[in-house]
Amino acid sequence: MSRLLHALRILTLALVGLASPALPAADQPTALITGANRGIGLEFATQLAARGWTVIATTRNPAEATALNALAKARPNVTVEPLDITSDASVSALAVRYRGRPIDALINNAALLERPRAQLLGTLDFALFEKSFAVNATGPMRVTQAFLDNVAASRRKTVFTLSSAAASIQMVTPPAVYYPYRASKAALNMLMHNLAVDLKPRGITVLIVNPGLVDTRGVLTRKPGDPIPEEFAPVMPAIESGQLKLMTTTDSVTGMLALLDRATPELSGQFLNFDGTPLPW
Numbered sequence: 210m211s212r213l214l215h216a217l218r219i220l221t222l223a224l225v226g227l228a229s230p231a232l233p234a235a236d237q238p239t240a241l242i243t244g245a246n247r248g249i250g251l252e253f254a255t256q257l258a259a260r261g262w263t264v265i266a267t268t269r270n271p272a273e274a275t276a277l278n279a280l281a282k283a284r285p286n287v288t289v290e291p292l293d294i295t296s297d298a299s300v301s302a303l304a305v306r307y308r309g310r311p312i313d314a315l316i317n318n319a320a321l322l323e324r325p326r327a328q329l330l331g332t333l334d335f336a337l338f339e340k341s342f343a344v345n346a347t348g349p350m351r352v353t354q355a356f357l358d359n360v361a362a363s364r365r366k367t368v369f370t371l372s373s374a375a376a377s378i379q380m381v382t383p384p385a386v387y388y389p390y391r392a393s394k395a396a397l398n399m400l401m402h403n404l405a406v407d408l409k410p411r412g413i414t415v416l417i418v419n420p421g422l423v424d425t426r427g428v429l430t431r432k433p434g435d436p437i438p439e440e441f442a443p444v445m446p447a448i449e450s451g452q453l454k455l456m457t458t459t460d461s462v463t464g465m466l467a468l469l470d471r472a473t474p475e476l477s478g479q480f481l482n483f484d485g486t487p488l489p490w
């Protein structure tokens with residue numbers, strides 16, 4: 210009988226552990242990151258965890274987030290949570306779980322780029338416009354609305370949204386590719402700028418940031434004969450000619466965190482490069 214009680218107690222503790230989000234370390238800021246399982250999002254989680262921040266690292270599919278789970282295992286200040294930014298149910302479930310918890314930096318990182326061919330004139334996939342807007346524009350708005358009170362209750366009060374230089378109308382040059390991606394990121398810029406104006410009275414800073422052209426597909430480390438990752442194919446000539454610079458995720462995120470550190474209300478609503486220089490709309 211006592212063995213049974215002991216087993217029940219362990220089971221209860223395990224369930225309680227599962228049900229309650231990790232508590233923040235005293236005096237350390239908290240970040241919530243969307244799409245933290247790979248690429249730039251994973252690098253944000255890695256660098257913020259190394260700084261000692263409490264990191265709520267979200268992903269659509271925690272069971273498959275091998276690298277992120279390894280990070281959380283190595284760093285007790287990282288908690289992996291499920292989040293699909295296109296789903297009301299998913300976003301509100303996480304918001305309920307973290308109700309009352311200050312979030313210093315809400316990092317809207319998750320996005321959808323998809324195959325270039327479906328985004329070229331002549332072979333446009335129109336369903337991809339809807340999908341791109343759902344993930345790249347509406348998704349970050351849904352997450353931001355759900356976690357606004359958390360951000361407002363924090364010390365840093367920052368919404369840090371990853372946009373793209375590809376969203377800039379003034380910067381469009383040949384080859385004019387990625388129609389749905391570009392349009393959805395331009396819509397995101399409008400939403401975030403609008404949000405910045407709306408949130409000014411609450412002292413919340415909204416940054417709209419281009420991370421640079423970042424090697425999230427292993428272009429820089431590919432061996433001779435390895436195929437070029439599909440997403441980068443349209444920009445490979447510009448990369449190879451030196452016209453475009455491909456950055457490592459480490460350098461991009463280091464730059465963006467320096468920008469996050471110096472975020473002030475004066476920068477709110479601006480469209481900025483990872484190094485803080487303004488970009489044309």
Ligand SMILES: NC(=O)c1ccc[n+]([C@@H]2O[C@H](COP(=O)([O-])OP(=O)(O)OC[C@H]3O[C@@H](n4cnc5c(N)ncnc54)[C@H](OP(=O)(O)O)[C@@H]3O)[C@@H](O)[C@H]2O)c1
Nearest residue numbers: 244248249269293294295318319320371372373422423425
């Ligand atoms: N890499 C670049 O050169 C570059 C340039 C300009 C701007 N950006 C922007 O920087 C950010 C990060 O880029 P990246 O290259 O690291 O992207 P990535 O490697 O393509 O990763 C995208 C992330 O978003 C997640 N995601 C997609 N749909 C989602 C959904 N519905 N709900 C939650 N998560 C979702 C993905 O999760 P799954 O693994 O489950 O798919 C993944 O974690 C994006 O906003 C991107 O537009 C990147």
